[in-house]
């Protein structure tokens with residue numbers, strides 16, 4: 001992680017209406033909506049739906065798939081294809097033995113494969129570059145891949161990392177330049193206005209490209225922040241779970257914080273995008289499927 005300061009198989013998933021901004025999360029395909037009646041009800045709820053999603057039959061297949069128990073599913077890391085995992089921070093079998101991915105990085109890769117769909121040569125800006133994801137990005141577009149962090153020395157990914165302070169260097173980013181910008185668990189480290197950072201990063205994404213990110217989140221809690229530089233490391237750890245954190249996001253007001261900035265629905269559910277079997281096979285246990293610290297948000301630049 002950095003130091004301080006530092007959407008689906010078709011376009012039809014993308015939100016068609018953006019009331020007040022150019023930002024957008026790919027609209028969800030409907031889960032369990034298999035009849036015209038259900039479709040009508042959903043339309044009344046103002047969600048924009050493309051009917052061909054249903055005609056394709058793809059979603060129904062997911063809905064109707066027999067859900068196997070976790071013990072019946074052969075787990076495979078979607079980043080490195082590794083099949084063994086080890087316990088990490090009290091979470092049973094959470095970390096890949098090969099690439100050291102955790103739940104959020106595996107979810108990120110699932111979204112990249114299914115929604116972002118990077119092409120060779122894609123321009124990618126990757127903050128706090130996780131080794132597993134970085135290896136994948138390097139294999140895809142070495143010349144256009146830009147890993148960066150406030151403290152590059154902390155990483156060993158086999159290539160130089162650009163020093164970048166998200167609180168002061170955003171002006172150096174070209175607008176509409178990247179196919180993908182990735183930052184997982186970075187915003188909590190920034191001693192500045194995270195909403196401005198999200199907006200500036202989104203402006204650096206090409207139309208049709210994605211900003212994909214995750215944040216720590218207290219499930220059942222509200223957003224909290226303290227930018228006071230006099231707060232000690234111990235006090236920060238007590239307030240925000242880590243010595244260098246400046247904030248903690250909460251699921252209860254997500255729609256008034258990050259969700260409000262980028263137009264993300266707080267009714268987040270990975271099953272809107274992936275089958276239960278696929279999630280279990282990627283070693284994403286059920287408790288991570290709803291809004292939580294492992295949630296990953298792919299936000300399309302409209």
Ligand SMILES: [Zn+2]
Nearest residue numbers: 077080096099
């Ligand atoms: Zn792995």
